[in-house]
Structure formats: structure tokens, C-alpha cells
Ligand SMILES: [Zn+2]
């Protein structure tokens with residue numbers, strides 16, 4: 001489970017990201033990468049892989065410090081959370097199933113079942129991720145926390161981990177719950193005798209998740225064929241999630257698949273080279289530029305909400321959040 005907490009830097013994934021980007025550079029002959037303004041442009045290979053305007057941007061530097069703080073605080077809650085939420089969920093599912101259907105059917109395992117276990121784990125995870133993410137976008141008090149991820153004005157692989165330190169426990173609770181749920185279900189069916197099919201020692205599909213996780217916060221557009229994007233989110237589809245244009249708000253909120261976004265009407269498949277200016281929009285971006293502004297952000301927003309009156313988020317969540325409080329997704 002711990003391997004699935006977003007927030008870890010995996011050098012292997014960054015190297016694979018770079019490798020795919022080099023292939024894309026040759027395939028698209030220098031096109032397909034975006035600049036700090038979120039616009040596509042044709043550039044040389046160095047600028048394609050490591051654009052100066054992005055990596056010297058204040059937002060990229062703030063990514064680093066937010067990540068450092070989050071990593072520093074994580075040990076204080078992560079282990080306890082996984083041990084309690086994960087185990088409790090798993091045990092509850094087993095007890096519940098035994099109550100409903102009697103003892104374990106103790107099915108014989110084989111590789112197909114192990115693959116299915118990995119797939120179900122991923123679908124559970126993606127669903128919980130979607131629900132939490134959607135809620136964070138729609139509930140003003142939670143948007144105050146998640147906004148820090150969206151205040152990134154440029155996308156770098158580290159932007160994936162750019163979160164307010166209060167967001168870590170929320171995401172971790174969600175993944176502990178979802179993996180605990182799948183683990184309980186399969187432990188019941190197979191009398192505890194099944195493990196996920198793995199790839200490089202990580203759950204088969206979780207490995208793919210980690211891979212897209214690194215690439216979807218990279219400025220190079222990696223697209224899939226349109227029919228496939230209706231099932232799996234291409235990394236470029238996360239570019240629109242970070243755009244402050246109205247039509248991009250609250251779209252593509254799952255982590256891996258497009259299934260839940262399609263079910264709940266939030267799927268957005270961008271056009272070729274679609275313009276995606278990143279951040280929370282010119283109106284409030286100035287309030288979320290430095291490390292301290294971002295760290296203090298939620299507390300400032302909550303204070304405004306409690307103090308009432310002039311709070312930009314006092315109305316209905318879905319309307320007031322994007323309209324007033326930075327056009328974000
Ligand atoms: Zn993101």
C-alpha cells in the first residue's frame with residue numbers, strides 16, 4: 001500500500017518519463033510540448049525535455065518546498081493510518097461477507113485471478129480517488145486545501161506531490177480504505193491465499209498508475225487514441241484538469257481510468273494541442289505564489305469562512321468555488 005501513496009519520487013518513473021518524452025520529440029518533430037503559459041510550441045530537444053521557463057518558474061521551486069514539508073510530516077500519520085484504516089476495512093469486509101454468505105469458498109488461485117485482484121484493487125482505488133477529488137473540488141472548506149495543488153502555474157513531475165500538508169492524510173485514508181476493501185474481498189474468496197499479480201514488485205496496475213502519475217504532471221502531451229481515452233485517462237488529459245479556463249473546471253478527476261468521469265459527466269477529452277493555462281487564474285494567483293502563502297492558504301480561507309460576510313466561498317460550493325475563488329479545477 002505504501003508504494004501507492006502519491007508523493008514519493010520514483011527515479012525509475014522519471015527516467016521512463018524522459019525516455020517516452022524523447023520518443024515523442026522525434027515522433028512529433030519538436031511539437032507537442034507546452035511552455036509555462038500552457039500553450040503548445042515547437043522547440044529544440046533540450047527545451048522540449050527541460051524547458052527553462054518551466055523549471056526556473058517560482059511555481060516549480062515552491063513545488064519542492066511543499067513536497068519537503070509533506071515528506072517531513074508524513075511519518076507522523078502515515079503508518080498509523082494504514083495500520084488502522086487499511087486493516088480495519090479489510091477485516092470488516094471479511095466479517096461482513098462471512099455473515100452474508102457463510103465461510104470462505106476457498107477458491108483455487110491462478111494468475112488470471114491474481115490479475116483480476118490487481119484490476120479490482122485499481123478500480124476501487126480509482127473510485128475512491130474520484131469521490132475524494134470530486135468532494136475536494138466541490139466543498140469550499142476542502143477546496144481550500146486542494147487549491148494548493150491547483151495553484152501550480154507550471155507542471156513538473158514534482159507537481160504531483162504538490163499538496164498542502166493537510167491533504168496527505170486525506171488521500172492516504174482513501175487509498176488505505178480502497179486497498180483494504182479489495183484485500184478483504186479477495187482474502188474472503190481465496191481464504192487469504194492470493195496476492196496481486198505484480199510488475200517490478202508493485203501491483204500490476206498500480207505500476208501503470210505510478211507511471212501515468214509522473215507523466216500527467218509533465219508539460220509534454222502524451223495522448224492516447226480517442227477511443228482509448230474514453231476508458232483510460234491519458235496524461236495530457238490532466239493538463240486540462242489544471243487549466244483555469246472555465247470549460248476545463250472540475251474535469252477529469254479520476255486517477256487512472258476515464259470510467260468514473262464518464263459515468264458522472266466530468267470527462268473532458270481535449271482537442272489536439274488544446275491551450276491549457278495552468279494555475280488558479282489571474283484573479284487570485286497572486287495570493288498563492290510563495291511557499292508560505294500556499295501553506296497558510298487553507299487557514300486564511302477557513303478564517304474568512306468563519307468570519308463570514310466577505311468570504312468568496314460562502315455560497316453554494318459548485319457555483320462559488322470556481323467563479324470567485326480562482327478559476328480552478
Ligand atoms: Zn494534478
Ligand SMILES: [Zn+2]
Pocket residue numbers: 133137146149150241329
Ligand atoms: Zn483537482
